[in-house]
Structure formats: structure tokens, C-alpha cells
Amino acid sequence: MTELNGRTFNRFTIKQPVYALLFSFLTGTSLVFAFAPFSLWPITFIAVIFWLSQLTDKSPKQAFKLGLSFGFGYFAAGISWVHVSIEQFGGMPLIASIFLMLLLCSYLALYPALAAWLCAKLTKNKSANLYFLPFAWLVSEYLRSVMLTGFPWLSLGYSQIDSPLSALAPIIGEVGISFTIILMCVVTVQLINRCHKTVNLIIIAITVVITSSSPLLNVVDKTGETKSVALVQGNIKQELRWDKEAETNIINGYIEASKPLYSNNDLVIWPEAAIPRIEPLAQNYLTELNIQAGSVQSSLITGLINYDPDTRKFFNRLVVLGKKNQDNFDGSYYYGNNNHYNKHHLLPIGEFVPFADLLRPIAPFFNLPMSSFSRGDYVQPNLVANGINLAPLICFEIAFPQQLAANIRPHTDMILTVSNDAWFGASHGPDQHLEIARMRALEFGKPMLRATNNGLTAVIDHQGKIIADIPQFSKAVLQTTVELVNGETHYSAWGRYLDKLLMLLFLMYLVREKFIK
Structure with a gap:
């Protein structure tokens, strides 16, 4: 993002809405290769960064659509296996099983869409709206894990089981890794857009130090x-x-x-x-x-x-x-x-x-x-x-x-x-x-x-x-x-409460911004 006469814009945003939605869908679809059996964990970062490049400075309505498109591609490719049990063992015709699978994917896509909508809805400073996304993502993923008994399959952190970020799992767990992924992708997009350079570099440095030193905190023998x-x-x-x-x-x-x-x-x-x-x-x-x-x-x-x-x-x-x-x-x-x-x-x-x-x-x-x-x-x-x-x-x-x-x-x-x-x-x-x-x-x-x-x-x-x-x-x-x-492990002792703490702090910040002048 660059500034010109007080205006901000993202040089990488696709101007045509239809193409932006298609691009978001394709980035979501590519995430299937980050998970097993492919396990190409860098794809997680590439896909999310490309998606975020379209999300910058969008209205809540536009952000919701981009999140929905991204989420539908994410789950349609990732859990396409659901139709196997429906069609082969549930006695349903192939077209009916595919329809039910796509219906499930449409439901699951609502959660990335909710995160994107919250990110755009709650911001005041348009140039910084992406910084809300890691917290909004935590909220949406928590809801996905509990609504209708919960379906937390394919959470982003699982894709990092063989990456350097796996060192964080005994401390902050898979949910914490998901938060870290979104945060790193936001920081990367902001650096590409030449926005808040010093803050972004500090965040990257802190993350690298914590990740690299995590094995030193091992308490399991x-x-x-x-x-x-x-x-x-x-x-x-x-x-x-x-x-x-x-x-x-x-x-x-x-x-x-x-x-x-x-x-x-x-x-x-x-x-x-x-x-x-x-x-x-x-x-x-x-x-x-x-x-x-x-x-x-x-x-x-x-x-x-x-x-x-x-x-x-x-x-x-x-x-x-x-x-x-x-x-x-x-x-x-x-x-x-x-x-x-x-x-x-x-x-x-x-x-x-x-x-x-x-x-x-x-x-x-x-x-x-x-x-x-x-x-x-x-x-x-x-x-x-x-x-x-x-x-x-x-x-x-x-x-x-x-x-x-x-x-x-x-x-x-x-x-x-x-x-x-x-x-x-x-x-x-x-x-x-x-x-x-x-x-x-x-x-x-x-x-x-x-x-x-x-x-x-x-x-x-x-x-x-x-x-x-x-x-x-x-x-x-x-x-x-x-x-x-x-x-x-630290996660077993206290780390499993970290996502709740971060969501609480986020809520307290929003209340302060809304009611305290």
C-alpha cells in the first residue's frame, strides 16, 4: 500500500470484483496442497498472502464476499472426501452426494467470511484494517469448533506439523499456530504495501525469536x-x-x-x-x-x-x-x-x-x-x-x-x-x-x-x-x-487458554474504542 495525496491504495488489488472473487476462490483451493497427504506447508503462507492482497481496504460487504469465496475454495478442495461416505455408503446418488458436500462447504465458508467481515467492519483506520484479522480469525475459528457440535477440520495450524512453526505447538497449540500464520501473512502484505514498516519488522523479529527458542522451553523428558x-x-x-x-x-x-x-x-x-x-x-x-x-x-x-x-x-x-x-x-x-x-x-x-x-x-x-x-x-x-x-x-x-x-x-x-x-x-x-x-x-x-x-x-x-x-x-x-x-507441556498447562485470552483482549479493545473517548 502506498500513499498519494493522503489516499491509500493497494497496487496488487484486482479491480474487477468478479476476478477478485475468482482469485480468492483459487487461493483457497490451493490450500489443499498444504495439508496431508501433500504436506507442502509453505503453500499456506502463499495462499493466505495472495488472498489478503485482495482484502486490503475493502468494505465489510466486499470483504465478506471475498472471505466467502476464499472459504468455499478452501473447504471444497479440502474436504471433498465427504461425498465418498455419502454416495458409496449412504445410498445417495452421486449428484445428491456432491450437492450435500457443497452445502457443507458453503456453511464452513461462512467462518472465513465472518473473519473478513469483522476485520473490515471494526476498523477505523483503513490502512491498518488487516491487523484485526488474526483476532477476528480466532473468533471465527472458535465458533467453527463449537457451532452445531463443531467441525474444526483443516484449521490452518495443522498444515505446519512439519514446518519450523511446529515448535510452537507445545506452547500455544495448533490454534496459536493458526493465529501466528495469519499475523505473519498480514505483516508480509503490509510490508509489500510499504505500510507500518517498523512495526511489521518488530513483529517478525519477535516471532522468529520465540519460534527459534521454543525448543529450549521443552519440559517433557x-x-x-x-x-x-x-x-x-x-x-x-x-x-x-x-x-x-x-x-x-x-x-x-x-x-x-x-x-x-x-x-x-x-x-x-x-x-x-x-x-x-x-x-x-x-x-x-x-x-x-x-x-x-x-x-x-x-x-x-x-x-x-x-x-x-x-x-x-x-x-x-x-x-x-x-x-x-x-x-x-x-x-x-x-x-x-x-x-x-x-x-x-x-x-x-x-x-x-x-x-x-x-x-x-x-x-x-x-x-x-x-x-x-x-x-x-x-x-x-x-x-x-x-x-x-x-x-x-x-x-x-x-x-x-x-x-x-x-x-x-x-x-x-x-x-x-x-x-x-x-x-x-x-x-x-x-x-x-x-x-x-x-x-x-x-x-x-x-x-x-x-x-x-x-x-x-x-x-x-x-x-x-x-x-x-x-x-x-x-x-x-x-x-x-x-x-x-x-x-x-506449556500448552497443556496454560497455552490452551491463550486463544480465549487473546479474544478477550480484542473484545476489551473494541469496547474501549466504542465507549471510551
Whole structure:
């Protein structure tokens, strides 16, 4: 931006509104390459900077349109995999599944549009309006994570899991990294426009110093203790998951794959709903597995569905079989024991249907198998398996760091997440899911076990690095050794409140500007 006779203008702004909207859409679309499986993290900065070059000095209405166009491209390319589950497994025609996917993308695009609108609406000094954007972005992303149960997928910070900015994750988390990305892009645009040069250079210098010195603030250390683990990837086709005729073969397949694992591993993990039978009706299998694992001083954690006959509620559950504590096996599992976890954050449509009486008659998509679950408690005890304390999450829950923070304890040894990503076929959805899991491990400084039905099964260390994994669409077993750690990251202790603090300070500033002369 340069000044001429008291006027300011951006030399890089596209004058024709239609072309500016198209340009914003394309920059948003390019963001898909910043995330897994492509993981070209510099694209995040390039795309956002080019988008911001069109946002400078726009009216609130113009800014909203540019944000909407950017957001639609961002999500249409990034979560295009949603239509796979709708079309292939929801019984909807291809055109209907694409329509529903685009409808979801249009909804999600409202949040970048809101950030852009707030940025333009709240400013008084047009030459400085972009400096509001990092704070407005925090507000919009917070809303995206809570509205309609929340869908915080593809938040910008995840794209930096392998970039230098990842060093900030144990301090300010993924949300803080997203804030930093927007701030750095704003500063870059302002420097290009020759605006507030000194302030921008100071901001860059501070960010570089904090990022480069972040490893020195590490408070998580290895204990020297290790645990041997085995994760079983059954690779069951989605159309067979709840097929009554395939049920016995599925369960027996997991049993046979696991028999040689117990004697060599402290812990064996099966994925989400690996046993396709409700818990009360699976007692013969569970009793057998409990004895198999416990008799050789090992443990098994498996996903299954529980039905509570008293409340008539279904739960997506994890249960521990075999040895619970480090003492000798005491026959620990029994139906109704409290060493289990019930999924809290349910996936809309997939696990519960809002307005069910209205929507279920419309299409098969709203009658997917196991789409009537009840929520478990927000805070639940860690699972204890062979003396190992695990903070569990099922599938979609890994995208919600606040829920994980509420369930990690000082004694937590590992994070456990199980999933069934067969819903998303050969798309980039499972890769993005694994990327999110890596960020959680880095934020909280805990090793993570991730068991999935058909990939990507992986073990992640406390620095967010993949120790070992299994290729997608393969029936295999992952066996490895996990190093335990102690200590609490700054993010876990206080950093997860930083975004709330920044939003509060932003609100206080706006109140001061509005009411205090």
C-alpha cells in the first residue's frame, strides 16, 4: 500500500470484483496442497498472502464476499472426501452426494467470511484494517469448533506439523499456530504495501525469536521406560462391517491375528467397533479374549458397541480386556465394570441424526448403521491396561484439543485414538485425520497409539513424529516399542487458554474504542 495525496491504495488489488472473487476462490483451493497427504506447508503462507492482497481496504460487504469465496475454495478442495461416505455408503446418488458436500462447504465458508467481515467492519483506520484479522480469525475459528457440535477440520495450524512453526505447538497449540500464520501473512502484505514498516519488522523479529527458542522451553523428558505395543488393522470393507453373515469371520479374524501377539507385547489394540456385536451379546468372545490376554500378562483394548438395557441407550465404547494393573492377572474384565470409555463427541449424521423424525424418512443417508448413539461423559477416567494409563478418544474426537485436555491426567502415559476411516475410501481424508493426531501428540507431549480399521494405523511419539505405521488398505499388525515420558507441556498447562485470552483482549479493545473517548 502506498500513499498519494493522503489516499491509500493497494497496487496488487484486482479491480474487477468478479476476478477478485475468482482469485480468492483459487487461493483457497490451493490450500489443499498444504495439508496431508501433500504436506507442502509453505503453500499456506502463499495462499493466505495472495488472498489478503485482495482484502486490503475493502468494505465489510466486499470483504465478506471475498472471505466467502476464499472459504468455499478452501473447504471444497479440502474436504471433498465427504461425498465418498455419502454416495458409496449412504445410498445417495452421486449428484445428491456432491450437492450435500457443497452445502457443507458453503456453511464452513461462512467462518472465513465472518473473519473478513469483522476485520473490515471494526476498523477505523483503513490502512491498518488487516491487523484485526488474526483476532477476528480466532473468533471465527472458535465458533467453527463449537457451532452445531463443531467441525474444526483443516484449521490452518495443522498444515505446519512439519514446518519450523511446529515448535510452537507445545506452547500455544495448533490454534496459536493458526493465529501466528495469519499475523505473519498480514505483516508480509503490509510490508509489500510499504505500510507500518517498523512495526511489521518488530513483529517478525519477535516471532522468529520465540519460534527459534521454543525448543529450549521443552519440559517433557523421556523416562527411560518403554512399553511394547501391537496394533491390529483388520481392513474390513465398510459394506461388511455390520453384515450379520460376516460377523463371525470378522471377529475370528481379529482373534487369530492377535493370539501370537499377547506373549510379546504389553498391550494389543483393536480399532473402533472391531467387534461388530453389542457388548451384552459378545460376552462369550470377550471372556475368551480376557483370558487369552491376561493369562500371559498382557492386555487388549477393543472397540465395540454397548447397549444399556436399563436406559435403552447405545454407546460407541472402548473396553479393556486381560490384565489391568501391573500385578498378576486377576480376571479384571466383567460386564458392567468401569474400565471403559464411551465416546462423547458424536459425529452428526454418522452417529446421531439431529431432527431425526424429520430427516430419517427422507433418504437412506440418514439411516446409516449405528447412527443412534448416546453421548458419554465429557470427562471420564483414563483407561488402565497392564498398568498403562491411556487418555482415549474415538475417531472425530481427536480434532477437539479441549476435550483431550480435560481428560489428560498427571499419570497419563499415552493418548489412544481408534477410528474407522473406511468411510472415506481412497481419499485424502484419512491422511488429514492422521495429521490432526500428530498435532495432538505434539501439543500435549504424549506418545499416541492410533488404531484404525483400514489405515492409517500408526504409533506417534511425543514430538508428533511417526514411529511406525501400516499402509492403508492392508490387513496387517504393527508391533513397536513406545518410550514413555514425564512432564507437562506449556500448552497443556496454560497455552490452551491463550486463544480465549487473546479474544478477550480484542473484545476489551473494541469496547474501549466504542465507549471510551
